[in-house]
């Protein structure tokens with residue numbers, strides 16, 4: 654399966670390696686033409702204002718929205734989650750705005766610039782995922798079409814709206830590949846959430 658990593662700024666290479674380790678063919682997306690034929694796109698952590706500005710400059714905002722309307726899945730981590738949110742508290746920075754949720758940037762304050770925690774993700778079986786938070790946002794509220802997948806300290810840290818996935822932490826910085834595998838499963842499903850083999854069943 655072919656998926657992309659948005660390659661404008663941030664921890665791109667870590668996501669490329671994580672997705673390859675999880676079995677995907679990975680393309681680095683710098684321009685709209687690189688979205689061709691992708692089942693999914695990861696928007697990495699970094700600086701959301703910088704990534705958003707470059708996305709706008711290269712006309713990637715309409716291009717990604719179009720690809721999503723044609724079925725591409727997106728996984729935004731940290732800055733990427735901010736770019737997926739329709740509402741960013743106190744900011745009018747450029748964004749995709751595809752998920753019905755409100756985020757607050759840099760929400761853990763200076764004392765907790767970065768920390769690690771164990772997070773149980775409801776749709777990922779097995780033990781909790783080790784989550785690395787770096788100047789992380791919090792997801793303050795989600796709309797009714799958004800499913801909360803994980804919380805930490807009373808805050809939402811992972812949520813999904815169909816095949817749009819947002820996480821406020823960095824799964825690419827640990828050796829556990831379950832979050833990337835989970836995203837690849839979402840990429841393989843059709844819009845109704847059926848697996849790649851489901852169509853054949855319906856024909857029987």
Ligand code: GLN
Pocket residue numbers: 697698699700701702730731732733735758759787788789790
């Ligand atoms: N603080 C960054 C922002 O607001 C996000 C940090 C990260 O992606 N690790 O864009």
